[in-house]
Amino acid sequence: MSLEKGREITISVLKFNPRSKVSKPHFVDYKLEETPGMTLFIALMKIREEYDPDLSFDFVCRAGICGSCGMVVNGKPALACRTLIANYPTGVLQLMPMPAFELIKDLSVNTGKWMDDMSKRVQSWIVTNEETDITKMEERVDPDVADETFELDRCIECGICVASCGTKLMRPDFVGPVGLNRVARFEVDPHDQRTAEDFYELIGDDDGIFGCMSLLACEDHCPKHLPLQNKIAYLRRKLVALR
Amino acid sequence: MKINYCDALVIGGGLAGLRAAVASQKKGLNSIVLSLVPVKRSHSAAAQGGMQASLGNSKMSDGDNEDLHFADTVKGSDWGCDQDVARMFVHTAPKAIRELAGWGVPWTRVREGSREAVINAKKTTITEDADRHGLIMSRDFGGTKKWRTCYTADATGHTMLFGVANEALRQDVDIRDRKEAISLIHENNRCYGAIVRDLITGELEAYVSKGTCIATGGYGRVFKQTTNAVICEGIGAAIALETGVATLGNMEAVQFHPTPIVPSGILLTEGCRGDGGILRDVDGHRFMPDYEPEKKELASRDVVSRRMIEHIRNGKGVPSPYGEHIWLDISILGREHIEKNLRDVQEICQIFNGIDPADEGKKGWAPVLPMQHYSMGGIRTKPTGESQNLNGLFACGEAACWDMHGFNRLGGNSVSETVVAGMIIGNYFADYCLTNDVTIPTATVQKFMDKQDAYLDEILAYNGTEDIFRIKNKMQNLMDNKVGIFRDGTGLAEAVDELEDLLKKTKQINVKSKERVGNPELEEAYRVPRMLKVALCVAKGGRERTESRGAHYREDYLKRDDANWLNRTLTSWPDENDTQPTITYEELDIMTMEMPPAFRGYGAKGMIIENETSAVRQAEVDEITEKMQAEGKDRHEIQDALMPFSLPMNYREKNERAGDK
Ligand SMILES: Cc1cc2nc3c(=O)[nH]c(=O)nc-3n(C[C@H](O)[C@H](O)[C@H](O)COP(=O)(O)OP(=O)(O)OC[C@H]3O[C@@H](n4cnc5c(N)ncnc54)[C@H](O)[C@@H]3O)c2cc1C
Ligand code: SF4
Ligand code: FES
Numbered sequence: 054m055s056l057e058k059g060r061e062i063t064i065s066v067l068k069f070n071p072r073s074k075v076s077k078p079h080f081v082d083y084k085l086e087e088t089p090g091m092t093l094f095i096a097l098m099k100i101r102e103e104y105d106p107d108l109s110f111d112f113v114c115r116a117g118i119c120g121s122c123g124m125v126v127n128g129k130p131a132l133a134c135r136t137l138i139a140n141y142p143t144g145v146l147q148l149m150p151m152p153a154f155e156l157i158k159d160l161s162v163n164t165g166k167w168m169d170d171m172s173k174r175v176q177s178w179i180v181t182n183e184e185t186d187i188t189k190m191e192e193r194v195d196p197d198v199a200d201e202t203f204e205l206d207r208c209i210e211c212g213i214c215v216a217s218c219g220t221k222l223m224r225p226d227f228v229g230p231v232g233l234n235r236v237a238r239f240e241v242d243p244h245d246q247r248t249a250e251d252f253y254e255l256i257g258d259d260d261g262i263f264g265c266m267s268l269l270a271c272e273d274h275c276p277k278h279l280p281l282q283n284k285i286a287y288l289r290r291k292l293v294a295l296r
Numbered sequence: 297m298k299i300n301y302c303d304a305l306v307i308g309g310g311l312a313g314l315r316a317a318v319a320s321q322k323k324g325l326n327s328i329v330l331s332l333v334p335v336k337r338s339h340s341a342a343a344q345g346g347m348q349a350s351l352g353n354s355k356m357s358d359g360d361n362e363d364l365h366f367a368d369t370v371k372g373s374d375w376g377c378d379q380d381v382a383r384m385f386v387h388t389a390p391k392a393i394r395e396l397a398g399w400g401v402p403w404t405r406v407r408e409g410s411r412e413a414v415i416n417a418k419k420t421t422i423t424e425d426a427d428r429h430g431l432i433m434s435r436d437f438g439g440t441k442k443w444r445t446c447y448t449a450d451a452t453g454h455t456m457l458f459g460v461a462n463e464a465l466r467q468d469v470d471i472r473d474r475k476e477a478i479s480l481i482h483e484n485n486r487c488y489g490a491i492v493r494d495l496i497t498g499e500l501e502a503y504v505s506k507g508t509c510i511a512t513g514g515y516g517r518v519f520k521q522t523t524n525a526v527i528c529e530g531i532g533a534a535i536a537l538e539t540g541v542a543t544l545g546n547m548e549a550v551q552f553h554p555t556p557i558v559p560s561g562i563l564l565t566e567g568c569r570g571d572g573g574i575l576r577d578v579d580g581h582r583f584m585p586d587y588e589p590e591k592k593e594l595a596s597r598d599v600v601s602r603r604m605i606e607h608i609r610n611g612k613g614v615p616s617p618y619g620e621h622i623w624l625d626i627s628i629l630g631r632e633h634i635e636k637n638l639r640d641v642q643e644i645c646q647i648f649n650g651i652d653p654a655d656e657g658k659k660g661w662a663p664v665l666p667m668q669h670y671s672m673g674g675i676r677t678k679p680t681g682e683s684q685n686l687n688g689l690f691a692c693g694e695a696a697c698w699d700m701h702g703f704n705r706l707g708g709n710s711v712s713e714t715v716v717a718g719m720i721i722g723n724y725f726a727d728y729c730l731t732n733d734v735t736i737p738t739a740t741v742q743k744f745m746d747k748q749d750a751y752l753d754e755i756l757a758y759n760g761t762e763d764i765f766r767i768k769n770k771m772q773n774l775m776d777n778k779v780g781i782f783r784d785g786t787g788l789a790e791a792v793d794e795l796e797d798l799l800k801k802t803k804q805i806n807v808k809s810k811e812r813v814g815n816p817e818l819e820e821a822y823r824v825p826r827m828l829k830v831a832l833c834v835a836k837g838g839r840e841r842t843e844s845r846g847a848h849y850r851e852d853y854l855k856r857d858d859a860n861w862l863n864r865t866l867t868s869w870p871d872e873n874d875t876q877p878t879i880t881y882e883e884l885d886i887m888t889m890e891m892p893p894a895f896r897g898y899g900a901k902g903m904i905i906e907n908e909t910s911a912v913r914q915a916e917v918d919e920i921t922e923k924m925q926a927e928g929k930d931r932h933e934i935q936d937a938l939m940p941f942s943l944p945m946n947y948r949e950k951n952e953r954a955g956d957k
Contacts, residue, residue, distance in 0.1 A: 070813075072813055073811075089617065090559065090649070092560075106808055106815075106817035107809045107815060107817065109816060113526060115560075116563075117644070117647065119333075119341045135647045165336075165474070172462060178463060178465065185395060185398030187394045187398075187946075188952060190431070191351075191393075191394045192397065193405075193430030194402075194430050195430055199404060199405045202400075203404070203448050206402055206448075206454075206455050210336055244397075245400070
């Protein structure tokens with residue numbers, strides 16, 4: 054460990070347990086010493102172990118891969134495990150749970166339930182009439198098309214785009230950038246036999262592709278740098294052409 | 297009491313559990329999957345490098361087949377695996393990957409024409425044939441004869457998990473997340489489901505089912521320095537152990553990975569070395585060829601990890617505030633390659649260490665150090681995936697000791713195992729659920745429920761002076777220091793004693809908040825004692841095993857001892873008041889092996905205490921092979937004569953390959 058003493062930082066957390074009759078939303082400040090390379094994962098674990106064992110939050114991979122740890126950091130939704138404290142010159146970080154999702158407790162929100170519903174709603178799977186014969190050679194896929202599909206398949210369903218989305222806050226049933234990205238992903242996948250008409254059935258309304266107001270925050274905040282706006286614009290042009 | 301009835305209960309929603317649930321759902325069974333977290337967030341998502349399957353599509357994998365994959369797997373296991381299971385596995389892997397392709401996993405594909413690759417630190421040109429264009433591509437990984445690891449850039453686990461999870465949604469599998477199984481319901485050596493705690497409401501519920509399949513992943517978090525997700529605590533294995541009936545196999549077999557980044561422990565995939573990355577010491581010297589002239593950085597993981605520590609001990613480590621480490625250099629692969637194929641690796645280096653690994657020279661080198669990575673041990677099963685002792689309990693994936701990895705797993709064989717075991721075991725599991733009914737009285741279910749209910753109250757009532765987080769930290773440090781990469785009798789004996797002591801101390805804690813809902817400290821308080829039981833199985837199994845095999849390396853017993861230790865460790869916990877596991881052994885029968893024990897081909901030579909039977913069986917194998925070859929029999933017929941194996945469904949059918957004659 055470095056011998057130099059780190060600066061004092063303040064992590065201010067919104068605490069609230071909606072399942073308790075007495076709990077009211079309030080901020081609690083925790084002061085700790087910064088260590089080199091400290092992320093919010095490290096800081097929050099330390100807070101739980103040393104100051105407040107009752108603090109709830111969600112981490113799984115702690116490596117920016119699983120999408121569990123979205124929260125609002127100084128007003129912007131971000132993955133907490135890859136948020137470096139060093140990037141905040143004031144040393145004060147205010148944490149709130151992501152909006153648009155059901156609150157479980159403190160910083161923990163139910164993104165999983167939301168994402169499952171979204172997946173079912175846009176039928177986030179391959180739709181085809183062909184059975185794969187797994188004893189035979191696989192179907193060939195052009196390497197560029199496979200790469201393009203992969204690029205859109207990298208979404209980790211963290212919900213940051215949803216929490217960033219102005220439309221979603223006004224229209225609770227909006228499928229969100231993540232849902233539209235799913236459609237775009239299956240649209241390029243050659244295994245999927247759905248036509249533009251089929252996709253229109255799923256998202257051809259104001260809760261779908263025509264609801265987006267192109268505010269761009271989804272793409273700005275997406276930790277996987279998915280080309281959300283581009284793809285939404287592309288789908289919109291494609292589906293609008295149908296009617 | 298809330299009881300949920302179903303036909304097939306799967307505990308764990310990673311790749312293995314979801315694939316098994318798809319198998320049971322497809323047979324018309326009403327299947328429920330439970331998971332601590334939304335299933336797409338399971339640890340499986342973190343696998344980067346890839347999945348082994350002997351497709352033989354690309355230039356460097358041409359000629360690959362099941363036989364080569366089998367031989368690599370058995371050698372990799374240091375002859376600790378069940379060869380029957382290894383055969384079942386290698387035969388089904390190509391089918392599994394083709395199924396996943398059909399479910400939309402966007403595997404990286406072969407592109408015809410020439411491309412540059414780095415092999416053995418030299419730029420080389422590889423030319424792919426036009427007739428392979430568009431087939432599934434593969435890359436090099438440690439311990440394999442051919443380039444066999446199929447991948448989607450470096451996000452393989454993520455794309456596989458989403459593919460399987462979406463298929464499960466499509467099949468209408470009933471997925472319930474934030475539900476934690478905390479005990480199994482069982483009577484007369486038969487399992488009937490689980491007692492489950494809802495992690496949102498804190499409520500206890502019973503899940504009663506015809507069959508139960510545990511797919512809860514590994515137990516890496518009993519160590520401090522680990523690449524594993526924070527939820528890999530081994531609770532699934534622990535609740536099986538706590539039945540007092542089911543056994544765990546080879547718990548001391550714990551794999552350490554050579555290249556997690558320091559200090560966070562986030563893994564930089566083996567694909568880094570597979571694609572040509574190299575290891576350097578404090579002088580910038582590439583040292584692996586000095587130790588392993590043949591396989592170099594691509595010897596199997598146990599070997600590379602030990603060589604790194606050995607080199608550090610020889611004074612060649614790089615000093616840092618976090619202790620000494622080694623450098624991983626992938627800059628020699630070129631920026632373009634890294635930005636396309638190792639993007640997540642690049643991101644991890646940038647975000648967590650402020651390094652761009654594509655920068656040439658020392659600037660781009662990443663600090664790495666071996667850390668815990670994979671649990672070869674787990675719930676001991678038969679080749680069908682069913683527990684040897686507790687009927688109706690199945691296990692698959694990293695939670696299981698099915699046992700195709702023995703004492704060392706090859707990179708890329710694990711995510712492959714999850715889906716393959718999900719297919720094979722999932723089908724045997726479904727058949728069990730189809731032919732067996734639930735015959736348990738409600739009163740029995742109530743008894744198991746009341747016990748857990750009372751246990752939670754008991755924890756909240758403790759009023760000692762110990763702290764559960766501190767106990768956990770002590771356990772983790774102890775495991776790193778005394779049950780790590782290099783082990784010896786003294787350290788292991790101390791570890792067993794100290795862990796036992798910590799286990800007793802878990803009853804002397806004081807949980808600050810007395811809430812049953814949304815209380816993370818309470819959760820630690822009921823998990824840590826179970827983790828300690830798992831840790832005790834690891835430490836005690838290691839203490840007893842006086843040899844070195846695969847990842848289990850004893851400095852006081854350097855040789856692999858086939859004369860005395862060609863067996864599998866079984867641990868059980870017969871009485872809940874015990875403070876140590878009971879150990880027994882299961883012999884491996886050389887005379888039924890297709891590949892009797894021999895030298896692995898990497899690591900030090902002459903480090904084996906041989907078993908005489910090996911030569912006898914080898915002569916037999918050679919004789920049968922020669923005779924059948926002379927009769928013009930093909931490799932499948934010969935294999936069948938040497939070691940017949942069975943598989944459900946159409947999985948036994950031959951795999952088609954582009955290189956077939
Ligand atoms: C960083 C990293 C990289 C890796 N890369 C590769 C690779 O490139 N190739 C490869 O072959 N292997 C790789 N592995 C190994 C491989 O990823 C894992 O072995 C494999 O994914 C395990 O899958 P699983 O389905 O068995 O378990 P997991 O994916 O761990 O899933 C476990 C599930 O069980 C649930 N669960 C746990 N306990 C309970 C409980 N008590 N009640 C209810 N649910 C519970 C969890 O919520 C989760 O859904 C890697 C591992 C790591 C750590
Ligand atoms: S699109 Fe980006 S921000 Fe939205 S859920 Fe996926 S990864 Fe997260
Ligand atoms: S914990 Fe997995 S993305 Fe942050």
